[in-house]
Amino acid sequence: MRISLFAATLAALPVLAAADGHGQSTAVSYGARPAYLVDKLPEGALKDKLASCMAQTPAQTDFSIGHRGAALMFPEHTDQSFIAGARQGAGILECDVTFTKDHELVCRHAQNDLHTTTNILVSDLANTCNTAFTPASGDTKASAECRTSELTLEQFRTLTPKMDSADATATTAEAYQGGVAGFRTTLYTDDAKLMTHAESIQLIKSLGAKFTPELKSPSVEMPHDGFSQADYAQKMIDEYKAADIPASDVWPQSFNLEDVLYWVNNEPEFGKQAVFLVEWSEGFDEQDKATWNEDFADLKAQGVQYLAPSLNMLLTDDNGALAASAYALAAKEAGLKLIAWTLERSGPLATGGGWYFQSVGDVVKNDSDYLVALDVIAQDVGVEGVFSDWPATVTYYANCMGL
Structure with missing residues:
Protein backbone atom coordinates (compact mmCIF):
# COMPACT_ATOMS: atom_id res chain seq x y z
CA MET A 1 0.00 0.00 0.00
CA ASP A 96 20.18 13.99 5.93
CA VAL A 97 21.25 10.34 5.87
CA THR A 98 21.42 7.88 8.73
CA PHE A 99 20.92 4.12 9.03
CA THR A 100 18.58 1.58 10.59
CA LYS A 101 19.35 -1.56 12.60
CA ASP A 102 19.66 -3.52 9.35
CA HIS A 103 21.87 -0.80 7.82
CA GLU A 104 19.35 0.62 5.40
CA LEU A 105 19.75 4.34 4.72
CA VAL A 106 16.90 6.68 5.68
CA CYS A 107 16.33 10.43 5.77
CA ARG A 108 16.60 11.76 9.33
CA HIS A 109 18.39 14.79 10.75
CA ALA A 110 19.97 12.59 13.40
CA GLN A 111 20.09 8.92 14.17
CA ASN A 112 18.56 9.69 17.55
CA ASP A 113 15.73 12.12 16.72
CA LEU A 114 12.75 9.78 16.35
CA HIS A 115 11.26 10.87 19.70
CA THR A 116 10.83 14.45 18.38
CA THR A 117 10.20 13.84 14.65
CA THR A 118 7.84 10.84 14.74
CA ASN A 119 5.08 9.29 16.85
CA ILE A 120 7.33 6.49 18.13
CA LEU A 121 6.68 7.26 21.82
CA VAL A 122 2.93 6.69 21.38
CA SER A 123 3.36 3.68 19.09
CA ASP A 124 3.98 -0.03 19.61
CA LEU A 125 7.69 0.66 19.08
CA ALA A 126 8.11 2.83 22.18
CA ASN A 127 9.85 -0.07 23.92
CA THR A 128 12.68 0.09 21.36
CA CYS A 129 13.78 3.55 22.49
CA ASN A 130 17.27 3.84 23.88
CA THR A 131 15.91 6.04 26.69
CA ALA A 132 12.25 5.64 27.58
CA PHE A 133 10.00 8.66 28.02
CA THR A 134 10.60 10.34 31.37
CA PRO A 135 7.90 12.82 32.48
CA ALA A 136 8.69 16.33 33.62
CA SER A 137 8.99 16.68 37.36
CA GLY A 138 9.86 19.84 39.24
CA ASP A 139 12.83 21.43 37.49
CA THR A 140 13.52 18.30 35.45
CA LYS A 141 12.33 18.48 31.86
CA ALA A 142 10.57 15.65 30.08
CA SER A 143 12.97 13.58 27.98
CA ALA A 144 13.44 10.53 25.75
CA GLU A 145 15.82 9.23 23.09
CA CYS A 146 14.83 6.98 20.20
CA ARG A 147 17.18 5.85 17.44
CA THR A 148 16.76 4.55 13.92
CA SER A 149 19.56 2.09 14.70
CA GLU A 150 17.18 0.29 17.08
CA LEU A 151 14.63 -0.33 14.30
CA THR A 152 14.63 -2.41 11.16
CA LEU A 153 13.60 -0.63 7.99
CA GLU A 154 10.27 -2.46 8.12
CA GLN A 155 9.65 -1.08 11.61
CA PHE A 156 10.79 2.42 10.61
CA ARG A 157 8.24 2.48 7.81
CA THR A 158 5.37 2.06 10.31
CA LEU A 159 6.11 5.38 12.06
CA THR A 160 4.19 8.58 11.39
CA PRO A 161 6.24 11.77 10.91
CA LYS A 162 5.46 15.02 12.71
CA MET A 163 6.93 18.48 13.07
CA ASP A 164 10.21 18.33 14.98
CA SER A 165 9.15 19.27 18.50
CA ALA A 166 8.77 18.17 22.09
CA ASP A 167 6.91 19.61 25.06
CA ALA A 168 9.50 19.74 27.83
CA THR A 169 6.76 20.23 30.43
CA ALA A 170 4.87 17.07 29.44
CA THR A 171 3.94 14.46 32.02
CA THR A 172 2.68 11.97 29.42
CA ALA A 173 4.12 10.67 26.16
CA GLU A 174 1.02 11.97 24.38
CA ALA A 175 1.59 15.51 25.64
CA TYR A 176 5.29 15.25 24.73
CA GLN A 177 4.22 15.15 21.07
CA GLY A 178 3.45 18.90 21.25
CA GLY A 179 5.76 21.85 21.74
CA VAL A 180 5.73 23.05 18.11
CA ALA A 181 7.32 26.51 17.91
CA GLY A 182 4.82 29.32 17.48
CA PHE A 183 6.28 30.35 14.12
CA ARG A 184 5.80 26.84 12.69
CA THR A 185 2.55 24.94 12.06
CA THR A 186 0.98 21.48 12.08
CA LEU A 187 -1.27 22.21 9.11
CA TYR A 188 0.74 20.08 6.68
CA THR A 189 1.45 16.90 8.63
CA ASP A 190 -1.47 14.76 7.45
CA ASP A 191 -0.41 11.89 5.16
CA ALA A 192 3.25 12.96 5.03
CA LYS A 193 5.50 9.92 4.57
CA LEU A 194 8.90 9.06 5.99
Whole structure:
Protein backbone atom coordinates (compact mmCIF):
# COMPACT_ATOMS: atom_id res chain seq x y z
CA MET A 1 0.00 0.00 0.00
CA ARG A 2 2.78 2.43 0.86
CA ILE A 3 4.46 1.98 -2.52
CA SER A 4 1.23 2.73 -4.37
CA LEU A 5 0.67 5.87 -2.29
CA PHE A 6 4.21 7.03 -3.06
CA ALA A 7 3.71 6.39 -6.77
CA ALA A 8 0.41 8.25 -6.68
CA THR A 9 2.14 11.25 -5.08
CA LEU A 10 4.68 11.36 -7.91
CA ALA A 11 2.00 11.00 -10.59
CA ALA A 12 -0.01 13.89 -9.15
CA LEU A 13 2.79 16.47 -9.23
CA PRO A 14 2.21 19.51 -11.47
CA VAL A 15 5.01 19.79 -14.01
CA LEU A 16 6.34 22.12 -16.64
CA ALA A 17 9.08 21.37 -19.18
CA ALA A 18 11.75 18.68 -18.79
CA ALA A 19 14.75 19.71 -16.72
CA ASP A 20 18.11 18.70 -18.20
CA GLY A 21 17.28 15.03 -18.34
CA HIS A 22 17.10 14.37 -14.62
CA GLY A 23 13.38 14.77 -14.16
CA GLN A 24 10.62 17.25 -14.80
CA SER A 25 10.51 20.78 -13.44
CA THR A 26 7.85 21.28 -10.79
CA ALA A 27 5.67 24.36 -11.19
CA VAL A 28 7.28 27.05 -9.03
CA SER A 29 5.39 29.56 -6.89
CA TYR A 30 6.77 32.13 -4.45
CA GLY A 31 3.68 32.40 -2.27
CA ALA A 32 3.19 35.48 -0.10
CA ARG A 33 6.31 35.43 2.08
CA PRO A 34 8.99 36.93 -0.21
CA ALA A 35 6.81 39.97 -1.01
CA TYR A 36 6.01 40.32 2.69
CA LEU A 37 9.73 40.47 3.49
CA VAL A 38 10.43 42.94 0.67
CA ASP A 39 7.65 45.21 1.94
CA LYS A 40 9.30 45.27 5.38
CA LEU A 41 12.69 46.38 4.04
CA PRO A 42 13.71 49.98 4.76
CA GLU A 43 13.73 52.30 1.79
CA GLY A 44 16.85 51.97 -0.31
CA ALA A 45 18.54 50.27 -3.24
CA LEU A 46 17.94 46.70 -2.03
CA LYS A 47 14.23 47.27 -1.56
CA ASP A 48 13.94 49.03 -4.92
CA LYS A 49 15.69 46.18 -6.72
CA LEU A 50 13.72 43.38 -5.06
CA ALA A 51 10.40 45.23 -5.39
CA SER A 52 11.03 45.62 -9.12
CA CYS A 53 10.89 41.82 -9.49
CA MET A 54 7.40 41.29 -8.07
CA ALA A 55 5.98 40.39 -11.49
CA GLN A 56 8.79 38.08 -12.55
CA THR A 57 8.08 34.46 -13.46
CA PRO A 58 9.36 32.15 -10.70
CA ALA A 59 11.98 29.63 -11.78
CA GLN A 60 13.90 26.83 -10.11
CA THR A 61 17.49 27.74 -9.21
CA ASP A 62 20.43 25.79 -7.79
CA PHE A 63 21.26 28.81 -5.61
CA SER A 64 18.20 27.88 -3.53
CA ILE A 65 18.74 24.77 -1.39
CA GLY A 66 15.81 23.21 0.46
CA HIS A 67 16.97 22.47 4.01
CA ARG A 68 15.34 19.08 4.69
CA GLY A 69 12.76 20.20 2.14
CA ALA A 70 10.68 23.14 3.37
CA ALA A 71 10.97 22.48 7.09
CA LEU A 72 9.58 25.80 8.28
CA MET A 73 6.04 24.45 7.91
CA PHE A 74 6.31 20.86 6.63
CA PRO A 75 7.57 17.87 8.63
CA GLU A 76 11.20 17.59 7.58
CA HIS A 77 12.55 14.81 5.36
CA THR A 78 9.09 13.73 4.26
CA ASP A 79 7.72 13.46 0.76
CA GLN A 80 5.52 16.52 1.36
CA SER A 81 8.48 18.61 2.59
CA PHE A 82 10.57 17.78 -0.47
CA ILE A 83 7.66 18.50 -2.81
CA ALA A 84 7.03 21.84 -1.08
CA GLY A 85 10.72 22.75 -1.36
CA ALA A 86 10.72 22.01 -5.09
CA ARG A 87 7.50 23.98 -5.59
CA GLN A 88 9.28 26.94 -3.97
CA GLY A 89 12.04 26.72 -6.57
CA ALA A 90 14.78 24.91 -4.68
CA GLY A 91 17.05 23.46 -7.33
CA ILE A 92 18.82 21.33 -4.74
CA LEU A 93 17.16 19.39 -1.90
CA GLU A 94 18.75 17.88 1.20
CA CYS A 95 18.24 14.44 2.69
CA ASP A 96 20.18 13.99 5.93
CA VAL A 97 21.25 10.34 5.87
CA THR A 98 21.42 7.88 8.73
CA PHE A 99 20.92 4.12 9.03
CA THR A 100 18.58 1.58 10.59
CA LYS A 101 19.35 -1.56 12.60
CA ASP A 102 19.66 -3.52 9.35
CA HIS A 103 21.87 -0.80 7.82
CA GLU A 104 19.35 0.62 5.40
CA LEU A 105 19.75 4.34 4.72
CA VAL A 106 16.90 6.68 5.68
CA CYS A 107 16.33 10.43 5.77
CA ARG A 108 16.60 11.76 9.33
CA HIS A 109 18.39 14.79 10.75
CA ALA A 110 19.97 12.59 13.40
CA GLN A 111 20.09 8.92 14.17
CA ASN A 112 18.56 9.69 17.55
CA ASP A 113 15.73 12.12 16.72
CA LEU A 114 12.75 9.78 16.35
CA HIS A 115 11.26 10.87 19.70
CA THR A 116 10.83 14.45 18.38
CA THR A 117 10.20 13.84 14.65
CA THR A 118 7.84 10.84 14.74
CA ASN A 119 5.08 9.29 16.85
CA ILE A 120 7.33 6.49 18.13
CA LEU A 121 6.68 7.26 21.82
CA VAL A 122 2.93 6.69 21.38
CA SER A 123 3.36 3.68 19.09
CA ASP A 124 3.98 -0.03 19.61
CA LEU A 125 7.69 0.66 19.08
CA ALA A 126 8.11 2.83 22.18
CA ASN A 127 9.85 -0.07 23.92
CA THR A 128 12.68 0.09 21.36
CA CYS A 129 13.78 3.55 22.49
CA ASN A 130 17.27 3.84 23.88
CA THR A 131 15.91 6.04 26.69
CA ALA A 132 12.25 5.64 27.58
CA PHE A 133 10.00 8.66 28.02
CA THR A 134 10.60 10.34 31.37
CA PRO A 135 7.90 12.82 32.48
CA ALA A 136 8.69 16.33 33.62
CA SER A 137 8.99 16.68 37.36
CA GLY A 138 9.86 19.84 39.24
CA ASP A 139 12.83 21.43 37.49
CA THR A 140 13.52 18.30 35.45
CA LYS A 141 12.33 18.48 31.86
CA ALA A 142 10.57 15.65 30.08
CA SER A 143 12.97 13.58 27.98
CA ALA A 144 13.44 10.53 25.75
CA GLU A 145 15.82 9.23 23.09
CA CYS A 146 14.83 6.98 20.20
CA ARG A 147 17.18 5.85 17.44
CA THR A 148 16.76 4.55 13.92
CA SER A 149 19.56 2.09 14.70
CA GLU A 150 17.18 0.29 17.08
CA LEU A 151 14.63 -0.33 14.30
CA THR A 152 14.63 -2.41 11.16
CA LEU A 153 13.60 -0.63 7.99
CA GLU A 154 10.27 -2.46 8.12
CA GLN A 155 9.65 -1.08 11.61
CA PHE A 156 10.79 2.42 10.61
CA ARG A 157 8.24 2.48 7.81
CA THR A 158 5.37 2.06 10.31
CA LEU A 159 6.11 5.38 12.06
CA THR A 160 4.19 8.58 11.39
CA PRO A 161 6.24 11.77 10.91
CA LYS A 162 5.46 15.02 12.71
CA MET A 163 6.93 18.48 13.07
CA ASP A 164 10.21 18.33 14.98
CA SER A 165 9.15 19.27 18.50
CA ALA A 166 8.77 18.17 22.09
CA ASP A 167 6.91 19.61 25.06
CA ALA A 168 9.50 19.74 27.83
CA THR A 169 6.76 20.23 30.43
CA ALA A 170 4.87 17.07 29.44
CA THR A 171 3.94 14.46 32.02
CA THR A 172 2.68 11.97 29.42
CA ALA A 173 4.12 10.67 26.16
CA GLU A 174 1.02 11.97 24.38
CA ALA A 175 1.59 15.51 25.64
CA TYR A 176 5.29 15.25 24.73
CA GLN A 177 4.22 15.15 21.07
CA GLY A 178 3.45 18.90 21.25
CA GLY A 179 5.76 21.85 21.74
CA VAL A 180 5.73 23.05 18.11
CA ALA A 181 7.32 26.51 17.91
CA GLY A 182 4.82 29.32 17.48
CA PHE A 183 6.28 30.35 14.12
CA ARG A 184 5.80 26.84 12.69
CA THR A 185 2.55 24.94 12.06
CA THR A 186 0.98 21.48 12.08
CA LEU A 187 -1.27 22.21 9.11
CA TYR A 188 0.74 20.08 6.68
CA THR A 189 1.45 16.90 8.63
CA ASP A 190 -1.47 14.76 7.45
CA ASP A 191 -0.41 11.89 5.16
CA ALA A 192 3.25 12.96 5.03
CA LYS A 193 5.50 9.92 4.57
CA LEU A 194 8.90 9.06 5.99
CA MET A 195 11.46 8.32 3.31
CA THR A 196 14.40 6.06 2.71
CA HIS A 197 17.40 7.69 1.10
CA ALA A 198 16.78 5.74 -2.12
CA GLU A 199 13.14 6.90 -2.20
CA SER A 200 14.25 10.50 -1.71
CA ILE A 201 16.54 10.18 -4.72
CA GLN A 202 13.68 9.02 -6.92
CA LEU A 203 11.34 11.73 -5.67
CA ILE A 204 13.87 14.56 -5.95
CA LYS A 205 14.83 13.38 -9.42
CA SER A 206 11.17 13.43 -10.46
CA LEU A 207 10.91 17.00 -9.17
CA GLY A 208 13.71 18.14 -11.48
CA ALA A 209 15.99 18.99 -8.56
CA LYS A 210 19.52 17.98 -7.57
CA PHE A 211 20.88 16.46 -4.38
CA THR A 212 22.89 17.38 -1.30
CA PRO A 213 22.79 14.41 1.10
CA GLU A 214 24.46 14.82 4.49
CA LEU A 215 26.07 11.78 6.09
CA LYS A 216 25.08 12.16 9.74
CA SER A 217 27.36 11.22 12.61
CA PRO A 218 26.17 7.89 14.09
CA SER A 219 24.88 7.78 17.66
CA VAL A 220 26.23 4.24 17.93
CA GLU A 221 29.82 3.08 18.06
CA MET A 222 31.26 2.24 14.68
CA PRO A 223 31.67 -0.29 13.21
CA HIS A 224 28.06 -1.21 13.96
CA ASP A 225 27.58 -4.97 13.59
CA GLY A 226 30.35 -5.00 11.00
CA PHE A 227 29.10 -1.84 9.21
CA SER A 228 32.06 0.56 9.16
CA GLN A 229 32.13 4.33 8.66
CA ALA A 230 33.66 3.74 5.22
CA ASP A 231 30.86 1.28 4.38
CA TYR A 232 28.36 3.92 5.44
CA ALA A 233 29.97 6.68 3.35
CA GLN A 234 30.25 4.36 0.34
CA LYS A 235 26.69 3.09 0.57
CA MET A 236 25.34 6.62 0.38
CA ILE A 237 27.21 7.21 -2.89
CA ASP A 238 26.28 3.77 -4.22
CA GLU A 239 22.58 4.64 -4.00
CA TYR A 240 23.12 7.54 -6.41
CA LYS A 241 25.02 5.27 -8.77
CA ALA A 242 22.22 2.70 -8.63
CA ALA A 243 19.73 5.43 -9.57
CA ASP A 244 21.93 6.61 -12.49
CA ILE A 245 22.36 10.06 -10.96
CA PRO A 246 25.39 11.90 -12.42
CA ALA A 247 27.99 12.91 -9.85
CA SER A 248 27.69 16.50 -11.08
CA ASP A 249 24.15 16.60 -9.63
CA VAL A 250 25.26 15.55 -6.13
CA TRP A 251 26.93 17.57 -3.34
CA PRO A 252 27.60 15.01 -0.55
CA GLN A 253 28.13 16.69 2.84
CA SER A 254 29.56 15.87 6.24
CA PHE A 255 30.78 17.57 9.41
CA ASN A 256 33.34 14.76 9.59
CA LEU A 257 36.35 15.69 7.45
CA GLU A 258 37.26 12.01 7.18
CA ASP A 259 33.98 11.35 5.34
CA VAL A 260 34.70 14.17 2.91
CA LEU A 261 38.23 12.90 2.30
CA TYR A 262 36.89 9.37 1.80
CA TRP A 263 34.76 10.64 -1.10
CA VAL A 264 37.62 12.76 -2.48
CA ASN A 265 39.99 9.77 -2.50
CA ASN A 266 37.63 6.87 -3.25
CA GLU A 267 34.86 8.46 -5.29
CA PRO A 268 36.69 11.31 -7.02
CA GLU A 269 33.83 12.29 -9.33
CA PHE A 270 31.52 12.72 -6.34
CA GLY A 271 34.42 14.05 -4.28
CA LYS A 272 34.76 17.06 -6.59
CA GLN A 273 31.61 18.45 -4.99
CA ALA A 274 32.00 17.02 -1.49
CA VAL A 275 31.09 19.64 1.11
CA PHE A 276 32.85 20.05 4.46
CA LEU A 277 30.36 21.46 6.96
CA VAL A 278 31.61 23.66 9.81
CA GLU A 279 29.73 25.48 12.54
CA TRP A 280 30.17 28.21 15.09
CA SER A 281 31.85 27.04 18.27
CA GLU A 282 32.61 28.80 21.52
CA GLY A 283 35.49 31.21 21.10
CA PHE A 284 35.20 31.32 17.30
CA ASP A 285 35.20 35.12 17.23
CA GLU A 286 38.34 35.16 19.39
CA GLN A 287 40.37 32.75 17.25
CA ASP A 288 43.68 33.79 15.74
CA LYS A 289 42.65 34.84 12.26
CA ALA A 290 46.19 34.19 11.03
CA THR A 291 45.51 30.45 11.27
CA TRP A 292 42.51 30.56 8.94
CA ASN A 293 44.58 30.75 5.77
CA GLU A 294 46.62 27.78 6.92
CA ASP A 295 43.44 25.81 7.58
CA PHE A 296 41.96 26.74 4.21
CA ALA A 297 45.18 25.93 2.35
CA ASP A 298 45.29 22.54 4.08
CA LEU A 299 41.74 21.75 2.95
CA LYS A 300 42.56 22.71 -0.62
CA ALA A 301 45.73 20.61 -0.56
CA GLN A 302 43.65 17.58 0.47
CA GLY A 303 41.25 18.11 -2.42
CA VAL A 304 38.35 19.78 -0.60
CA GLN A 305 36.68 22.37 -2.81
CA TYR A 306 33.47 23.22 -0.90
CA LEU A 307 33.17 24.65 2.60
CA ALA A 308 29.78 25.22 4.26
CA PRO A 309 29.97 27.44 7.36
CA SER A 310 26.96 28.28 9.51
CA LEU A 311 25.40 31.67 8.82
CA ASN A 312 26.79 33.20 12.02
CA MET A 313 30.36 32.56 10.77
CA LEU A 314 29.74 34.50 7.57
CA LEU A 315 28.24 37.66 9.07
CA THR A 316 29.66 40.40 11.28
CA ASP A 317 28.56 43.70 12.81
CA ASP A 318 30.11 46.62 10.91
CA ASN A 319 29.14 49.70 12.91
CA GLY A 320 25.57 48.53 13.28
CA ALA A 321 25.19 47.07 9.79
CA LEU A 322 25.33 43.47 8.55
CA ALA A 323 28.56 42.77 6.70
CA ALA A 324 30.72 39.89 5.46
CA SER A 325 32.95 38.45 8.17
CA ALA A 326 36.74 38.32 7.93
CA TYR A 327 36.44 34.52 8.04
CA ALA A 328 34.11 34.47 5.03
CA LEU A 329 36.33 36.76 2.99
CA ALA A 330 39.46 34.77 3.87
CA ALA A 331 37.82 31.48 2.86
CA LYS A 332 36.71 32.99 -0.44
CA GLU A 333 40.17 34.46 -1.05
CA ALA A 334 41.65 30.99 -0.47
CA GLY A 335 39.62 29.69 -3.41
CA LEU A 336 37.06 27.67 -1.48
CA LYS A 337 33.51 27.56 -2.77
CA LEU A 338 31.15 28.52 0.05
CA ILE A 339 27.63 27.38 0.88
CA ALA A 340 25.66 29.02 3.71
CA TRP A 341 23.25 27.46 6.21
CA THR A 342 20.50 28.05 7.31
CA LEU A 343 18.18 30.95 6.48
CA GLU A 344 14.68 31.26 7.99
CA ARG A 345 15.29 28.68 10.68
CA SER A 346 15.39 31.24 13.49
CA GLY A 347 11.78 32.36 13.57
CA PRO A 348 10.99 36.09 13.84
CA LEU A 349 14.16 38.19 13.96
CA ALA A 350 12.77 40.91 16.21
CA THR A 351 14.32 39.08 19.17
CA GLY A 352 17.78 38.77 17.64
CA GLY A 353 17.63 35.57 15.61
CA GLY A 354 19.11 33.16 18.15
CA TRP A 355 22.00 30.81 17.31
CA TYR A 356 22.17 31.47 13.56
CA PHE A 357 22.53 35.22 14.08
CA GLN A 358 24.55 35.24 17.30
CA SER A 359 27.42 37.14 15.66
CA VAL A 360 25.04 39.96 14.70
CA GLY A 361 22.21 39.65 17.21
CA ASP A 362 22.33 43.33 18.07
CA VAL A 363 21.98 44.30 14.41
CA VAL A 364 18.97 42.34 13.18
CA LYS A 365 15.69 44.10 13.92
CA ASN A 366 12.91 42.38 11.97
CA ASP A 367 12.31 39.67 9.38
CA SER A 368 13.40 41.87 6.47
CA ASP A 369 16.93 41.34 7.76
CA TYR A 370 16.70 37.82 6.32
CA LEU A 371 16.93 39.56 2.93
CA VAL A 372 19.72 41.88 4.07
CA ALA A 373 21.74 38.92 5.35
CA LEU A 374 21.05 37.05 2.11
CA ASP A 375 22.24 40.03 0.08
CA VAL A 376 25.48 40.25 2.08
CA ILE A 377 26.39 36.59 1.71
CA ALA A 378 25.38 36.54 -1.96
CA GLN A 379 27.02 39.78 -3.10
CA ASP A 380 29.85 40.45 -0.65
CA VAL A 381 30.83 36.88 0.19
CA GLY A 382 29.81 35.28 -3.11
CA VAL A 383 28.38 32.01 -1.81
CA GLU A 384 27.42 29.30 -4.28
CA GLY A 385 24.08 28.60 -2.62
CA VAL A 386 22.00 29.08 0.52
CA PHE A 387 20.10 26.54 2.59
CA SER A 388 16.71 27.73 3.78
CA ASP A 389 13.79 26.29 5.71
CA TRP A 390 11.54 28.23 3.31
CA PRO A 391 13.28 28.12 -0.08
CA ALA A 392 10.88 30.57 -1.77
CA THR A 393 12.71 33.51 -0.20
CA VAL A 394 16.10 32.49 -1.59
CA THR A 395 14.52 31.55 -4.93
CA TYR A 396 12.92 34.98 -5.24
CA TYR A 397 16.18 36.75 -4.43
CA ALA A 398 18.22 34.55 -6.79
CA ASN A 399 15.76 35.00 -9.67
CA CYS A 400 15.69 38.76 -9.14
CA MET A 401 19.49 39.05 -8.97
CA GLY A 402 20.13 36.69 -11.86
CA LEU A 403 22.05 34.16 -9.76
